[in-house]
Amino acid sequence: MTEQRWPARDEDLEAALARLREELDLPPAPDLSGAVRQRLLEGQRPARPWWAVLVTPRGRLAVTLLACALLAALMIGLWPAARSAIAERFGLPGIEIRVVASPTPAPATSTAETHATPTAPTVPGTVPAPTPVSPLFLGTEMSLEEAQRHVPFRILLPVALGPPDAVYLDETRPVSVVTLVYRPRPPEIPASQMTGVGLLVMQFQGSPDEPVFAKGVGPESVIEPVTVRNGPGYWIAGGPHILILRTPSGEWRDQQRLAGNTLLWVNRDLTLRLEGNISKETALLIAESME
Amino acid sequence: MDDRDLLLKARQGDVDAYAELVRRYSEIAFQTAYLITRDAAEAEDAAQEAFVKAYYALDRFRTDAPLRPWLLRIVANQARNRRTRMSRQASLRLRVTVSSQETGSFLPSPEAAALGLEQRQLLLEALESLREEDRLVIIYRYFLELSEAEIAEALGCARGTVKSRLSRALARLRQRLAPEAQPKPRGELRSSDDD
Numbered sequence: 001m002t003e004q005r006w007p008a009r010d011e012d013l014e015a016a017l018a019r020l021r022e023e024l025d026l027p028p029a030p031d032l033s034g035a036v037r038q039r040l041l042e043g044q045r046p047a048r049p050w051w052a053v054l055v056t057p058r059g060r061l062a063v064t065l066l067a068c069a070l071l072a073a074l075m076i077g078l079w080p081a082a083r084s085a086i087a088e089r090f091g092l093p094g095i096e097i098r099v100v101a102s103p104t105p106a107p108a109t110s111t112a113e114t115h116a117t118p119t120a121p122t123v124p125g126t127v128p129a130p131t132p133v134s135p136l137f138l139g140t141e142m143s144l145e146e147a148q149r150h151v152p153f154r155i156l157l158p159v160a161l162g163p164p165d166a167v168y169l170d171e172t173r174p175v176s177v178v179t180l181v182y183r184p185r186p187p188e189i190p191a192s193q194m195t196g197v198g199l200l201v202m203q204f205q206g207s208p209d210e211p212v213f214a215k216g217v218g219p220e221s222v223i224e225p226v227t228v229r230n231g232p233g234y235w236i237a238g239g240p241h242i243l244i245l246r247t248p249s250g251e252w253r254d255q256q257r258l259a260g261n262t263l264l265w266v267n268r269d270l271t272l273r274l275e276g277n278i279s280k281e282t283a284l285l286i287a288e289s290m291e
Numbered sequence: 292m293d294d295r296d297l298l299l300k301a302r303q304g305d306v307d308a309y310a311e312l313v314r315r316y317s318e319i320a321f322q323t324a325y326l327i328t329r330d331a332a333e334a335e336d337a338a339q340e341a342f343v344k345a346y347y348a349l350d351r352f353r354t355d356a357p358l359r360p361w362l363l364r365i366v367a368n369q370a371r372n373r374r375t376r377m378s379r380q381a382s383l384r385l386r387v388t389v390s391s392q393e394t395g396s397f398l399p400s401p402e403a404a405a406l407g408l409e410q411r412q413l414l415l416e417a418l419e420s421l422r423e424e425d426r427l428v429i430i431y432r433y434f435l436e437l438s439e440a441e442i443a444e445a446l447g448c449a450r451g452t453v454k455s456r457l458s459r460a461l462a463r464l465r466q467r468l469a470p471e472a473q474p475k476p477r478g479e480l481r482s483s484d485d486d
Contacts, residue, residue: 013461017433020411020418024434025384027331029321033314036342040306230376267378291378 138179138200139170151176153205153270160289161185161199177204182276190277192260199276199286206271224280226265228287233265235280263287294358302349309349313342316359319435320366326430327370329381337369344369360437360444367427367445382419417467425460432457 147169148155155178157163164180184191184198191198224235263274263283267290274283292308294315300308320341324334345352345365352361418426431437431445442457443450 010458010461013465014433016411016414017418017429020414021434023411024415026322026325027334029318030335031314032317032320032335032339032342033310035339036313036346037306037310039339039343040309040346227376229378230373231378288375 138168138181139172139177141166141168143167147178151178153203155180156203156267156270156272156290158201158286158289159291160286164201175204175206177202188278188282192277197276199274199278201286201290202273202275203270205269206266226263226280226284228263228265228284229267229290231266231268233263233287235261235263235283237261237280295354298349298352298354298358301346302354309346312358316342316362319359320362323363323366323430323435324370326383326434327367327427328374328377329383330377333373333377334370337373338366341366341369357441357444360441363431363435363437363441363445364447371423383415414468417464420467421460421463424456425463428453428456428460429464 144155144164144167147167150169150171157180161182165183166181168179168181170177170179180199180201180203181197182189182199182201184196189198222235222237224237226233226235260275260277261280261283263280265272265274265287272287272290274287276283278286292311294312297308297312301312317338320338321334324337324341325331328334328337341362345362348365352358418429421429428442428446431442437445439453440450442453446453446456448456
């Protein structure tokens with residue numbers, strides 16, 4: 001340990017870095033002039049973030065006018081129709097987001113009650129085990145390895161959370177859906193009021209033509225476009241919304257629970273869905289850590 | 292024709308003049324983007340996007356200022372945006388073909404020469420484990436060999452702070468290389484450092 005392994009002086013560390021540069025495996029640099037020239041001639045402007053529209057005077061005017069129009073639509077009761085038109089553009093591969101008049105699930109439970117009474121405890125140790133989620137129609141419980149053998153894609157795991165507490169595979173839908181279940185980890189990840197679990201992470205290879213899920217979103221919900229590692233996504237929060245499942249035998253609304261806050265996003269060929277009573281920040285942090 | 296003439300032409304909408312500038316700076320732009328994204332395809336996209344962005348921003352560029360660091364700043368921003376969104380976070384790799392014995396005599400000190408391949412790998416890993424801010428200043432100085440003035444422009448900081456930034460980065464690099472810091476050069480710490 002007393003051996004001098006690293007250059008003692010700054011000049012030597014600098015020399016080591018300069019030498020390291022020589023040995024880096026750098027791919028050959030392409031000449032970009034042709035491609036850039038082509039893009040400029042075609043007048044392709046660089047991609048701008050969606051909010052960049054706010055910076056230009058014309059954009060600000062357009063946004064203001066749009067806001068006024070939406071407000072007007074809301075006031076004369078056209079809001080659901082407007083939302084529906086917007087929501088149609090909200091689809092991700094395998095998922096469509098649909099506005100429903102009332103996303104209240106089972107007739108037995110009133111929405112007001114379910115939201116007013118936090119039934120699940122948020123103390124570690126007293127929280128329910130993941131087993132109660134089986135009635136949520138997540139499919140068959142199995143080990144991660146076994147689920148991996150059944151699906152054609154590599155199952156992504158949230159590095160931020162570690163291995164899941166349970167894994168389900170549903171092969172009864174048009175595509176195989178893997179669901180990772182995590183126990184609550186308060187305070188960031190409290191137990192869901194409806195299911196007692198902390199988080200559900202679903203993933204499948206979605207196709208834009210054949211939605212497997214539809215989200216039924218009530219008028220109070222906020223649908224916010226987000227980006228997760230280069231992939232498009234939506235954060236849905238602020239109001240009750242339900243999951244509508246599509247199975248080969250038809251479509252039915254999830255009667256078991258209201259979905260918690262939900263992050264839907266696309267990572268290469270996978271569509272993912274993260275659900276729990278978590279903040280947008282926590283959801284994005286977890287989603288970004290999926291490897 | 293020098294950069295400034297090309298620049299003036301490009302500002303007036305001469306796409307060919309701008310393409311010539313792009314050709315001149317393609318290599319360093321790509322290398323900068325690659326050293327940040329560690330992915331050849333992402334680096335190429337980032338550099339290309341940066342050149343297109345720069346073209347539309349030419350009227351905001353002072354023609355008496357050096358072009359290279361201004362371009363690199365745009366490239367680095369593009370590359371960083373892409374890197375944070377990438378699903379695979381690759382690391383830089385060493386070419387193993389170079390034998391340390393063959394080229395050792397060119398090194399300025401015997402201590403540096405003693406740095407074997409394995410230790411260079413550790414040096415690279417230590418560099419990779421640094422915060423983006425520290426890593427970038429080292430990359431600019433030692434890998435892309437920019438001057439202090441260029442580094443200041445590329446990082447968007449005052450010229451006077453480049454020296455201290457660099458020495459802080461080197462000190463932290465040295466810390467990572469210290470034997471007691473070596474058991475965990477990567478892992479969870481690393482991803483939180485990146486963010």
